[in-house]
Amino acid sequence: MAYEKELDIALLAVQRATLLTKSVYTSHSKGTLSKSDSSPVTIGDFGAQALIISSILHAFPNDEVVGEEDADDLRANPSLKELVWELVQAAKLDDSAAEDKIGGPIKSAEDMLEAIDAGRSDGGRKGRIWALDPIDGTKGFLRGGQYAVCLALMVDGVPTVGVIGCPNLPVDDKTLLDASVGIDADDKEGKGVLFGAVKGEGSTSRPLGPGALLDGNKISMKPLEDISQATFCESVEAGHSSHGDNAAIASKLGITKPSVRMDSQAKYGSIARGAGDLYLRLPVSKTYEEKIWDHAAGVVIVEEAGGEVTDAWGKPLDFGIGRTLKENKGVVAAPKAVFSQVIKVVKEVLGAKQ
Numbered sequence: 382m383a384y385e386k387e388l389d390i391a392l393l394a395v396q397r398a399t400l401l402t403k404s405v406y407t408s409h410s411k412g413t414l415s416k417s418d419s420s421p422v423t424i425g426d427f428g429a430q431a432l433i434i435s436s437i438l439h440a441f442p443n444d445e446v447v448g449e450e451d452a453d454d455l456r457a458n459p460s461l462k463e464l465v466w467e468l469v470q471a472a473k474l475d476d477s478a479a480e481d482k483i484g485g486p487i488k489s490a491e492d493m494l495e496a497i498d499a500g501r502s503d504g505g506r507k508g509r510i511w512a513l514d515p516i517d518g519t520k521g522f523l524r525g526g527q528y529a530v531c532l533a534l535m536v537d538g539v540p541t542v543g544v545i546g547c548p549n550l551p552v553d554d555k556t557l558l559d560a561s562v563g564i565d566a567d568d569k570e571g572k573g574v575l576f577g578a579v580k581g582e583g584s585t586s587r588p589l590g591p592g593a594l595l596d597g598n599k600i601s602m603k604p605l606e607d608i609s610q611a612t613f614c615e616s617v618e619a620g621h622s623s624h625g626d627n628a629a630i631a632s633k634l635g636i637t638k639p640s641v642r643m644d645s646q647a648k649y650g651s652i653a654r655g656a657g658d659l660y661l662r663l664p665v666s667k668t669y670e671e672k673i674w675d676h677a678a679g680v681v682i683v684e685e686a687g688g689e690v691t692d693a694w695g696k697p698l699d700f701g702i703g704r705t706l707k708e709n710k711g712v713v714a715a716p717k718a719v720f721s722q723v724i725k726v727v728k729e730v731l732g733a734k735q
């Protein structure tokens with residue numbers, strides 16, 4: 382299989398980092414730093430970024446990484462650095478052979494800072510570049526809802542390997558989405574899933590617990606005979622995706638089921654396994670540029686499960702121009718068979734606002 386080693390390393394790295402984020406949630410009052418409200422950051426973001434980048438660079442020392450965070454805050458604040466360092470040292474996989482595959486523990490606090498800062502790549506069209514969101518859906522993480530640890534390898538600007546760890550999604554691929562999935566993460570029974578995909582090789586899911594390298598279950602989008610029966614997902618945050626436009630699109634498609642709101646790329650994973658059908662992310666701000674780490678992994682997983690993903694105007698997402706998708710506005714993901722039907726209506730709704 383192509384990119385087998387990349388997928389294995391990404392699965393283990395994301396698994397280990399997701400365990401760290403769970404420990405932050407339960408034992409550190411969620412670890413929030415008082416940064417801006419629109420883009421909160423937690424100690425879990427730094428710890429997860431350090432672990433994942435050190436895993437990637439251990440296995441593939443010549444690759445680049447575009448990571449959401451940098452270590453400036455930790456360098457400026459020694460007690461914060463110490464807190465993250467304790468977390469990072471405590472995060473271990475049960476399986477020592479698996480731990481060795483991703484380079485074992487990080488050796489020192491300075492190495493941890495360097496790993497975090499190795500995520501400063503500007504991205505680009507050439508070569509192997511990983512896109513990393515250590516905690517995607519930070520607001521979901523803080524409210525006890527959905528969040529995800531997301532990692533993708535882009536080859537010459539094309540997302541090629543994608544892995545998403547979703548500690549609060551049901552393990553079972555057959556559990557259909559309902560409105561509670563975005564908010565009810567208190568009951569951790571039967572939750573935690575790790576999605577993976579390689580371009581041309583299909584998408585899989587497996588429990589987030591031990592055994593990340595098991596083959597996984599093949600997942601695919603649900604065949605939708607009648608678009609009016611679709612379940613569509615959108616952000617919880619109305620500032621990230623226009624709930625009004627999304628509702629207008631759903632109504633024009635004849636959809637009567639209420640949307641399922643959840644944070645993070647758990648939306649991509651959920652539609653890829655057929656738990657829901659569509660993901661609508663209609664832009665709110667005219668100037669906001671979507672970040673590559675918020676989409677790269679989800680795009681491979683949905684495409685390989687039989688879906689199509691473009692921006693809201695039907696333009697292919699261009700991951701090769703830097704850290705953002707600056708040539709695109711919004712995101713629409715749907716099963717291939719109904720994609721043109723959906724995008725036509727999205728364009729009508731957007732066009733009416735011009």
Ligand SMILES: Nc1ncnc2c1ncn2[C@@H]1O[C@H](COP(=O)(O)O)[C@@H](OP(=O)(O)O)[C@H]1O
Pocket residue numbers: 419420421514516517518519520615616617618620621622643644645646665666669671672675
């Ligand atoms: N105005 C905006 N429009 C669209 N996305 C935004 C936004 N402001 C922040 N975001 C991004 O939305 C992501 C969460 O997406 P969702 O709403 O699907 O959960 C955030 O990721 P982080 O939580 O990693 O910061 C952030 O990068």
Ligand SMILES: [Mg+2]
Pocket residue numbers: 514516517518674675
């Ligand atoms: Mg994000």
